[in-house]
Amino acid sequence: MNTNKPVSLSLNVRGLGQSATLAIKDRCRALVQEGQTVCDFGLGQSPFPVPTVVVEALKLAASEKEYLPVKGLPALREAVAEFHRLKDHTDAHPDRVIVGPGSKELMFLLQIVYYGEILIPTPCWVSYIPKARIIGRRISLVPTSYEDHWKITPEGLLKTIEMVNDHLRPRLLVLNYPSNPSGLTYTADELAEIAEVARRFQVVVLSDEIYGQLHHRGEHVSIARFYPEGTILSSGLSKWCGAGGWRLGTFVFPPDLDWLCDAMAAVASETYTSVSAPIQHAAVHAFRGGVEIERYLWHARRILHALGRRCTRTLSEAGIRVHAPEGGFYLFLDFSPFREALARQGIGSGIALCNRLLNDTGTAILPGSVFGRSREELTARLAYVDFEGARALAASENVPLDQDLPPDFPDRWCEKVIAGKQQIASWLSTMTGDEVA
């Protein structure tokens, strides 16, 4: 093709790079190939294997070849609804469940069909913002602070809404808890208060609860309990079932929002058509649950809890501002106490900090700017997942579930994470000298 011809790209996608979490994985892969030892705290992939019962179900479904209904296999939609009825005490109905190739894709379709402003608290998951940009939707970021545990307050939400002289403007609030990137979650009371504001202004809530079942104490509460009529409940297999690479996400709509569900199904029928049939058949068993899956979940939670606390302690002691995680497998680190010392080392942004850390130590974390924070802010997300999940699960099974794991469990079974967090602390000490030590 003649080079006189200009590249014809939509302005909405020009300059759009690969998703930062996926890009860091590629970069770590390259470093490993160069022979460097890498501690990959970048991509948030569950370290645990898919439960055996679910893998076996996939084998049994391997010859399923039919195009399934757009909204999903009826048995799966029934299982998903029942899952949320049991786990979240919501009145989910199979007719209002839609299954997609990852909840990421479902969120993209939702933003395509929904015509309104999108409210996103930050720090937030890496993909919410680029999606809206690709589609050309209007976004309002709602910043949160370390002091507020990176959570929005009812007052903050109210302020954002009332800032514009258009109270009934169609709005979609994206709420993700336990949170990627902070590992923190809302209490029932906090959710009830947010629900009240949302109801008053008829804000649709997209409640991204993909880490719900990885609440470290198994005490996840959904906002759907307080705002059933306006909440879309998002979940999927990627995190609690360890099946990120399988690509299966789910949305559950309330009756009042069935028009959104139907419009999404219409767009889905022109895009991904339906989720891979063998994967859907296997997912039925995952959502139906059972003793093996419950056991798997409790062991996973206990390991993540112990490891998260250990990392928090070391990093806090090093002077980093960080809250102990309550669910999932992330920590959101705030290096602001070291702003001046780091500036003297030429580090004035989260990006510079992460690049320097990776170069100096082979430890990969992602800067806060990837999660919707300002470029100047010295924050970063750490995904403490670089350990062998199957081995750790097997070791955890030797300790009765009503006991705590022994204190040296993380050192023995998650040694790479332990080494990595230590490297961050030591690196920081080197960078900032006696000020920290």
Place this chain on the structure above:
Amino acid sequence: MNTNKPVSLSLNVRGLGQSATLAIKDRCRALVQEGQTVCDFGLGQSPFPVPTVVVEALKLAASEKEYLPVKGLPALREAVAEFHRLKDHTDAHPDRVIVGPGSKELMFLLQIVYYGEILIPTPCWVSYIPKARIIGRRISLVPTSYEDHWKITPEGLLKTIEMVNDHLRPRLLVLNYPSNPSGLTYTADELAEIAEVARRFQVVVLSDEIYGQLHHRGEHVSIARFYPEGTILSSGLSKWCGAGGWRLGTFVFPPDLDWLCDAMAAVASETYTSVSAPIQHAAVHAFRGGVEIERYLWHARRILHALGRRCTRTLSEAGIRVHAPEGGFYLFLDFSPFREALARQGIGSGIALCNRLLNDTGTAILPGSVFGRSREELTARLAYVDFEGARALAASENVPLDQDLPPDFPDRWCEKVIAGKQQIASWLSTMTGDEVA
């Protein structure tokens, strides 16, 4: 949610129904549940099972759980490139292969990233037009005729381009052959001539060759041989591998269009992320091919060829204008010789014709308007796939591949299709009376 609040849907998706091919499947399912005998010539799903080697490969890959690279598993991209080098004599390179959850999704992403006019010959596959509408892209339909075997001519393409005083306008021509909905394909000479016009005006060609391996004589030719620098070659597992429900499609880009490939990967990383890992691992074996898959393909082609010819003969004899198919499993029927007689029965559109036929006989075909033709036109697509593919393959294996199938093969092994086409002929005769008999 208060009903005072208006439904907030993007204008691009308001009124968008489910894809017509998927909707007809749902309607047939409902009729069957009501106890009616239905002959489903609606959805174009391969009747054949996924080859056993590929199913076995999926079982072996059932525990693969990692997020794979956005563009696809390296081994799969290598296999896809090699597949096209071998089968299509193109110089496909793994770095310029992208794997998506169906080529439908890839086409959607292409339309999102490409900023230009989209040229679509009609009749065309059902999803090209709604996609562009969802995204808000400009489309120009290029009508074809029965006389031209529903194919565009170089002159027709030239005329469409020159109609606008903007010769170097960025343009994407979507070319699908063997064709859904006509079952017809282009000769090498025809493709060479179209390539010449495309080159002259630097039109990007999206060459949808998903039915390529189902060319009934195994003689599929790609336009990429004549226009390598401007052709995106689209394929996937859905048709030749019988794995429509698995959802795996592929695009291969030429070096000059790598900017499109990269932009699509960036959007993919914010939407579907990557295709299901177990499915990709299994697909490696499908694209690598081998004796079992070659044998499977030749039997499938022979059955589709024999059955397509039989249907064409009966329907031609009934007075319907239809060309014998050359690939895939579709016939595009033109009832225009009966316009007046059908009008007397209150049938003045393709939709009315199909609805009446389904109600009167339980035979489902799809009106031409679904494929981009005018509503008044009395055309319809017939997908001759309502038979048990595994049983037919097993029967075909008893006849050496260098022989023709016995004349009664379709009657014995594809009896529902034979009955269905007969029903159409009889119904038409009833509708139009002695005029036809």
